Structures are given as structure tokens and as C-alpha cells.
Amino acid sequence: MPVGLEAWFNQVPPVTRAWISLCVVLSLAVQCQLVTPLQLYFSFKAAFSNGQPWRIITTFLYFGPISLDFVFHLFFFMRYSRMLEDSNYAHKRAEYLWLLISSSFMLLLLSPLVTMPFLSSSLAFVPIYLWSRRHPDTQISLFGLVTITAPYLPLALVCFSWLLNGSWRAAAADLMGCAVGHVCWFTRDVWAREMSGANGFWNEAPEGLKRLLGDPL
Template identity: 75%
Template sequence: MRYSRMLEESSFANKRADYFWLLFQSSALLLLVSPLFTLPFLSAPLAFVPIYFWSRRHPSTQISLFGLVTITAPYLPLALVAFSWIINGTWTAAAGDLLGCAVGHLCWFVRDVWSREAIGGVSFISKAPEPL
């Protein structure tokens, strides 16, 4: 939850509705695709969405993993997935984390890349509706 707080304080400062909209869209997307992966709980994938989003918005930040290895922020989600895989011993343990990274990547792409490149502006997908 550290990266969620950091994301809320940096990228979504004074934009609580946009942050809620990101989490709402991520939750809805996870609910839609979770039957394909037979995941009983969606808390871990949902926790990976802000981690992935933060890591993409802060690409030059150096992060120390357990005081042993220093990596840049874009590699943080993959390092956490690999760590989960090593600890649990099977790739199915990391499937939820990978799903969270995929949803986080989709949200990041729509908000930061697609709205800037393809559309040329914000849309209802990338910005919270006015009632929020």
C-alpha cells in the first residue's frame, strides 16, 4: 500500500475522483476477467494495479529490494512477481499478480499513452465523470 499512497500523493494530488475512477475501473476489469483465471481472491491483483501505475509514472526512481538489489521503478512489479513465484514455488501463485500487472498496464496505457497519442485529449475512460 506504500506505492498506492505515493501515487495518490504525487500523480493524483487534489484529484481524488480520478484516483477513485482508476481503482473502480481496475476493480471492474478484474471482476470481468477473473473467471478466466479462477482466482478466488482479487485483493492481490488489485494491489498490483497502483504498484504498476506508480512504477510507470516514476521510471527513473531507484528502489532497493530488501537492501540487496537496486532496480529502477519500471522493473518493480516484475521483481515482486518473481519473488512471489520463488516463495510459493509455482507459477499459479504468481498468476494473480501477473493479472494485476496486466490490468495496471492497460490502465496506464489508456491514461498516459493512448489519451496523449491516439485521441489527443482526455476521455471518459481516462478522466473521472463530473458527478464523482
């Protein structure tokens, strides 16, 4: 890895860096035919009845074959996940990881509604949505063509994904991620602000996870 690229990669916060690395490695493994997508997708029957629990994780790590859509989702996830982790979750690795874990759990429960075998793009939209709601006044130049404010970013990316794929299924997966992101934003920001004692198990990382990642209790 070139020195400049290695230095840049090391500046990416740890949770985002780990997720991006696993996504790239898994896509390369599929590209090299070391594994197949059929071994990675999620279904309740395969994961629980057939004893293949790894599917619970790999469904969030595979963005499909290396293509324009792969680059699109990975780039925007990395950009806004990094910005969210650097700003709102600086020195709170356990809190950010718990956000992704709890979001993943919600997506798994919702997955039968849209029959999506892979939930990576859905999960990628959770930090994008959360960042956009926490920085409502930020101006964003989208592809150098149009300038929008941050709250409109998720919808704009969903529309672009739809055009890129030419299928409503891609938009449905991204919209499901936005819906889960809205729940996370509401429970962590709005509900916690309006209701005293609202930070419970669902919103706050367990102490065991904090100890594991070296975060203050």
C-alpha cells in the same frame, strides 16, 4: 493507537487509507471467525444468481489469513499506492478512486480466465505498475539486496511472490494485475498524449463521483 502511529496513519492519503483499513478489518474479522473466506470470494453465480453482491467488493479486500504473504502484499501496495496518490493524484481523490474502480471492473471480467476467487493482490499491483511506469528513472533498493530501476519493480515483486507462495497461481494473479495496470497506463498516459480527446468516460472520473468527494469539476 499510539500517537506516532496515529499521526503517520493520518498522513496516508484518503483513498489508500480507506482501502488499507478495510483490508485489515476484514482479515481480522476472518481471523476472529466472525466471517469465513467462503462468504467473501467472488464468483459470477454467487454474486448475481444467488443474490450476494457484496462479493464484488470483498474479493478486492481480502488478502488471505494474516501471514507473511499478507504483510508482503499489504506493505508494497500501501507504499506505492500512497506514493502514486500523493504525486500524480494529489487533490484528485475521485480520479484515483475511479482508477481503482475501472481496474476492478477489468479484473472481474478477466477472473474466469485464471479462476482466482480473490482479486485483492491483482488490484494491488495496478498502482504499483502505474507508479513504476510514471517514474522510470527512480532507483529502488529491493530488500536492501539489489538495486533496480522502477520499471522492473512489478516483475521483481511477482517473482518474489511466486517464491513466497511456491505456487504459480499467486504469480498469475499478480501478473493479471500488471496487465490491467499496463492498460491503465497506456490509455491514461500514452493514448491520451498521442491522441487528442482521448480522455473519455473510461479514463476520467464521472462528475457525480467528483462532487461526492469534493474534487473540482
